[in-house]
Amino acid sequence: MTAFLIVLWSISQQVAVILITYTIIGNLIAIYLNQELIKINQDELESKADYTYCLTHVRNHAESIAFFQGESQELNIIHRKFNHLLKNARSKINWERNQDLFKRGYQAAIQIFPFIVLGPLELKGEMEFGEVTQAAIACNLFANALAELINEFGTSGRFSSYAERLAEFSNALEDVTKQLENVSTIKIVEENHIAFENVTLQTPNYEQVIVEDLSLSVQPGEGLLIIGPSGRGKSSLLRAIAGLWNAGTGRLIRPPLESVLFLPQRPYIILGTLREQLLYPTTNRQMTETELKEVLQQVNLQNLLSRVDGFDTEVPWENILSLGEQQRLAFARLLVTSPSFTILDEATSALDLENEGNLYQQLQSKKTTFISVGHRESLFNYHQWVLELSQDSSWQLVTVQDYQLRKAKEIVTIPSNNAQITIDDFPNNESQTQPEIEIVTGTIEGLSHKQMQILTQYSLASIRSRASQGKSITGKDGFTYRYNKDPKVLKWVRV
Numbered sequence: 280m281t282a283f284l285i286v287l288w289s290i291s292q293q294v295a296v297i298l299i300t301y302t303i304i305g306n307l308i309a310i311y312l313n314q315e316l317i318k319i320n321q322d323e324l325e326s327k328a329d330y331t332y333c334l335t336h337v338r339n340h341a342e343s344i345a346f347f348q349g350e351s352q353e354l355n356i357i358h359r360k361f362n363h364l365l366k367n368a369r370s371k372i373n374w375e376r377n378q379d380l381f382k383r384g385y386q387a388a389i390q391i392f393p394f395i396v397l398g399p400l401e402l403k404g405e406m407e408f409g410e411v412t413q414a415a416i417a418c419n420l421f422a423n424a425l426a427e428l429i430n431e432f433g434t435s436g437r438f439s440s441y442a443e444r445l446a447e448f449s450n451a452l453e454d455v456t457k458q459l460e461n462v463s464t465i466k467i468v469e470e471n472h473i474a475f476e477n478v479t480l481q482t483p484n485y486e487q488v489i490v491e492d493l494s495l496s497v498q499p500g501e502g503l504l505i506i507g508p509s510g511r512g513k514s515s516l517l518r519a520i521a522g523l524w525n526a527g528t529g530r531l532i533r534p535p536l537e538s539v540l541f542l543p544q545r546p547y548i549i550l551g552t553l554r555e556q557l558l559y560p561t562t563n564r565q566m567t568e569t570e571l572k573e574v575l576q577q578v579n580l581q582n583l584l585s586r587v588d589g590f591d592t593e594v595p596w597e598n599i600l601s602l603g604e605q606q607r608l609a610f611a612r613l614l615v616t617s618p619s620f621t622i623l624d625e626a627t628s629a630l631d632l633e634n635e636g637n638l639y640q641q642l643q644s645k646k647t648t649f650i651s652v653g654h655r656e657s658l659f660n661y662h663q664w665v666l667e668l669s670q671d672s673s674w675q676l677v678t679v680q681d682y683q684l685r686k687a688k689e690i691v692t693i694p695s696n697n698a699q700i701t702i703d704d705f706p707n708n709e710s711q712t713q714p715e716i717e718i719v720t721g722t723i724e725g726l727s728h729k730q731m732q733i734l735t736q737y738s739l740a741s742i743r744s745r746a747s748q749g750k751s752i753t754g755k756d757g758f759t760y761r762y763n764k765d766p767k768v769l770k771w772v773r774v
Contacts, residue, residue, distance in 0.1 A: 280424045283417040290414045294396055298389070298418065302425065305385050312378045313432040319371045320440035326367050330360040339597070382429050389422035390415070464525045468532045473497045473520065473620065473648065478529030480512065480519050485526050489515045491672045493529070497664070502643075503650045504658055504679070507668030513652040517541070517622050520650070533620075540618040542626035546609035548597045553583070554590040557611055566615065574614050577641055578607040579634055603629040610638045614645070621649040632657050659683060683733045687726060688756060725763065725770030734760075746771070 280302075288295040337344065337353055344353055393414040400406040462485060465478060474496035480489045489512030497503050505513045518524040520533050521541060533539070549559055557571055558564050568590055575581050583604070587594060600608065606629050613621060621642065627635040639661040642649060651658060659665070665682040667675045677685070726734065728742050734754040735742070745752055746762035751774060753759050759774040 280421055280428075283421040283424070286417040287414060287421070290410050290417075291397065294393060294414060294418075297396070298392070298421070301389070301392075305425070306428075308381060309378075309429045309432050312374065312381060313435075316371070316374050316378065317439055319367065319374055320437055321443060323364075323367050323371060324440055324444060326360070326364045330357075330364050333357055333360045382426060385429070386422040386426055389418050389425070393418045462526070463528045465519060465527045466530045467522060467525070468530060469535050470532050471534050471619075472499065472532065473534070473650065474532040476530040476532065478519070478531055479527045480515060480524065481526040482515075483524055483526050488527075488672045490668060490674055493674055495664075495666065495676050497648055497650060499648050500646050501648060501664065502662035503664045503666060504662040505650065505652045505666045505668065506654065508670055511668045511670060513668060514624050517624055517650070517652065520622060538618055539620040539622060540613055540616055542606075542609050542613065542621065542623045544625040544628055545602065546605045546626075548600070548605060548608075550593075552591045552593045553587060553596075556596060556608060557590075557615055559612060561616055564615070571615075574611050577614055578611045578638060580604065580607050580611065601629070603631075603634070606630055607634065607638065610641065614641060617645055617647070619647060621647050623649060623651040623653075625653050626651070627655075627658075628653070636660070680733070683730075684755065687730045687734045725768065725772035726760065727770065731760065731771050 284295060284298070287298060333356060337357070344350060393411065397406055397411045397414055401408055401411045465480065475493045478493045479491045480493070481487060482489065493516075495503075505516060507513055515524060519527075519531060520539075521536065549556060551559075554571065557574060558566065571590055572581070572584070575583060584590075586599065596608075597605070606626055609626065627638060630638070635655075635657060639658075643661060651662065659679045659682070662679055665677055665679055667677070667682070669675070728739060728746065731737070731742050731752065731754070732739050734756065735752055737745070737752065742752070749762070749764075751759050751761045752771070760771040761774050763770055763772050
């Protein structure tokens with residue numbers, strides 16, 4: 280453009296000045312058109328991503344949608360996303376058409392421009408025809424060079440849409456990894472055990488304290504059960520162990536993450552074969568099909584092979600496996616990798632008690648140290664310690680036996696003189712020798728057979744037998760209990 284502008288300047292300074300002015304105005308218009316096209320391209324990327332995610336979301340939750348009979352609502356959502364995508368496509372076509380019309384018109388105007396300006400001078404004899412032709416050729420080549428520049432505006436516009444999204448992603452990563460000033464973090468020390476030393480854990484934004492001044496140690500081979508109200512940060516402690524959350528103070532001792540296996544409530548299912556599912560995340564482990572079949576047998580998934588062609592079959596596992604089967608598959612990974620430490624975040628919530636018991640027994644047989652989060656009472660049977668988190672960020676660490684005994688005492692009704700229930704259904708051989716016993720209670724509530732087993736030294740069979748015979752039992756708390764056979768009660772209540 281500079282070379283041919285010099286040629287024009289040597290022929291006619293007036294034409295060169297007009298052409299420079301024309302070029303500046305044309306470039307400003309091209310920049311405006313390009314900026315609008317950049318916005319449209321950016322919107323196109325977002326609308327395509329939203330539409331694709333919408334379709335994926337429906338595919339992943341097809342069964343739930345069918346249960347709710349929400350097909351019409353989902354179709355409306357998909358139509359809304361698609362219409363936005365269609366509207367954006369039309370807008371992009373219109374702007375690209377306008378940009379192309381401008382570019383072609385801009386070139387055409389430059390090509391006829393020298394004949395309009397210099398033609399009269401040639402007719403008057405003030406300029407040679409060769410000079411007019413030379414100026415026209417220079418303007419034509421100048422226009423071609425300018426067209427390349429305008430094309431680059433469009434190319435850079437498309438590129439800038441991607442660059443802007445990547446810049447936003449990069450900034451988001453920087454915000455996440457950026458350490459806030461004058462804030463403290465939990466110090467992590469790698470040793471071959473798990474312990475919390477005066478740990479105060481906070482949310483990553485430091486706005487809420489989850490647990491305060493926590494100190495405990497999990498001995499090798501033991502199990503710790505974390506319980507508490509929903510939303511009180513039970514899973515947050517697991518995130519701290521994994522190093523995902525470190526806002527707070529204190530010292531956290533944990534083994535290297537390579538020796539820890541995390542089992543979330545909804546297991547991660549990879550896109551791969553059954554063999555890869557079982558060996559995940561290990562990639563260099565070699566196991567025969569016989570060994571893998573034995574692992575499936577241990578987690579009660581032996582029928583899984585009958586649904587696929589073999590261990591090297593790749594199918595959409597999330598669609599063909601129920602949540603309970605996925606949780607058992609996650610336990611199979613545990614049996615394959617045999618980690619020294621295991622973290623379970625409600626990892627058996629979708630299982631029946633029999634399968635849950637089988638899996639935890641398999642876990643105990645591995646002599647692994649494990650920490651569980653859960654709400655089921657059945658989990659107490661597989662752990663030695665209970666960490667109870669409270670709403671006020673306080674905590675309490677007790678043995679499973681002490682916790683169950685405390686809970687058993689809490690549900691025993693408080694004596695009240697307002698209501699008295701007389702037990703008169705004793706066997707005849709006892710009614711003559713034992714005085715009539717009154718059960719004093721404010722509400723008709725009491726203990727189950729299993730809770731009485733915890734509260735006493737009797738076996739479950741003995742407790743049921745004494746309940747059917749109407750015999751009383753003295754618990755560890757010093758109180759006497761008798762089974763109330765009223766159909767509305769059917770509980771052991773304090774005498």
